[in-house]
Amino acid sequence: MRNHVEENREVKQTAQQSDTGSRGIAIRVQSLSKSYAGREVLHQVDLQIEPGEFVAIVGRSGCGKSTLLRLVAQLEQASSGDIVFAATTQATQAANEIQDPEIRIMFQDSRLLPWKRVLDNVALGLPKQAAPSALQSLRQVGLEQRAGEWPAVLSGGQRQRVALARALVHDPQLLLLDEPLGALDALTRIEMQQLIEDLWQERGFTALLVTHDVQEAIALADRVLLIEDGHIALDQRIALPRPRSRGQALFAQLEEYILARVLKNPGSAPDAELGDFSLQRSVRQVQWAI
Numbered sequence: 001m002r003n004h005v006e007e008n009r010e011v012k013q014t015a016q017q018s019d020t021g022s023r024g025i026a027i028r029v030q031s032l033s034k035s036y037a038g039r040e041v042l043h044q045v046d047l048q049i050e051p052g053e054f055v056a057i058v059g060r061s062g063c064g065k066s067t068l069l070r071l072v073a074q075l076e077q078a079s080s081g082d083i084v085f086a087a088t089t090q091a092t093q094a095a096n097e098i099q100d101p102e103i104r105i106m107f108q109d110s111r112l113l114p115w116k117r118v119l120d121n122v123a124l125g126l127p128k129q130a131a132p133s134a135l136q137s138l139r140q141v142g143l144e145q146r147a148g149e150w151p152a153v154l155s156g157g158q159r160q161r162v163a164l165a166r167a168l169v170h171d172p173q174l175l176l177l178d179e180p181l182g183a184l185d186a187l188t189r190i191e192m193q194q195l196i197e198d199l200w201q202e203r204g205f206t207a208l209l210v211t212h213d214v215q216e217a218i219a220l221a222d223r224v225l226l227i228e229d230g231h232i233a234l235d236q237r238i239a240l241p242r243p244r245s246r247g248q249a250l251f252a253q254l255e256e257y258i259l260a261r262v263l264k265n266p267g268s269a270p271d272a273e274l275g276d277f278s279l280q281r282s283v284r285q286v287q288w289a290i
């Protein structure tokens with residue numbers, strides 16, 4: 001017998017799924033500004049993200065990366081400007097505004113409840129009868145066997161896997177990732193990157209990742225945005241084939257270029273040289289009529 005969550009999900013998907021079969025939504029940020037105590041952190045930011053796109057945000061500490069993510073998550077209010085979410089219709093790719101997108105967020109710390117077992121953490125907020133989907137979500141991150149354990153006995157990487165399972169059990173249209181792998185060792189970090197990429201490809205949600213790690217941004221994202229002085233100073237398409245290898249010459253070239261831009265190093269390669277990749281991933285552009 002199907003549970004309520006599955007039924008609700010089906011109804012929601014029928015209404016909101018794009019014609020690529022993607023669960024992901026489009027985002028349009030218009031003239032977005034945010035000030036804290038009179039100090040402007042973001043200044044009239046404009047940004048468009050396509051359904052199912054994976055976008056990474058990099059930039060120096062304190063430049064406003066997490067602020068932008070929190071505004072998109074609707075955890076904070078902008079000082080001015082708009083953020084619009086849209087699903088696309090079947091044939092036309094026209095954007096239909098949606099008011100209550102399913103958005104989930106992952107932080108650097110897992111934020112698991114220590115007094116709840118792993119499975120109960122994943123099932124948090126789900127109706128009781130949806131427990132099987134929580135177990136399935138744990139299976140997807142490879143931790144089904146740890147369902148009955150307490151978060152305290154898991155490693156940092158395993159706790160982040162549980163946090164990922166907890167986000168995915170809600171079948172998000174948009175997954176926001178605020179430096180979720182920042183505290184992990186290098187090997188675990190790469191394993192988690194692969195897991196996130198696999199799940200993103202399988203589920204089709206739109207992903208927005210804040211990271212300090214330019215390699216991570218290039219490994220995962222379709223586009224890397226650099227925030228600087230309150231605005232998007234660079235919007236670099238990463239048209240490398242997936243899965244990506246850090247050993248590729250183009251990977252290294254992009255890394256050097258983006259890092260140089262972050263560090264404002266005048267010796268970096270010109271944008272034009274890097275914009276000429278032949279392998280472009282076909283992200284379908286939304287027609288905004290709203």
Ligand SMILES: Nc1ncnc2c1ncn2[C@@H]1O[C@H](COP(=O)(O)OP(=O)(O)OP(=O)(O)O)[C@@H](O)[C@H]1O
Pocket residue numbers: 036037041059060061062063064065066067068
């Ligand atoms: N609630 C707040 N009240 C006051 N100032 C804030 C608040 N949140 C963020 N700021 C300030 O806004 C600026 C941007 O913060 P934000 O956390 O977005 O930066 P970030 O780029 O994510 O930094 P990091 O890479 O170090 O995490 C910082 O100067 C920060 O001190």
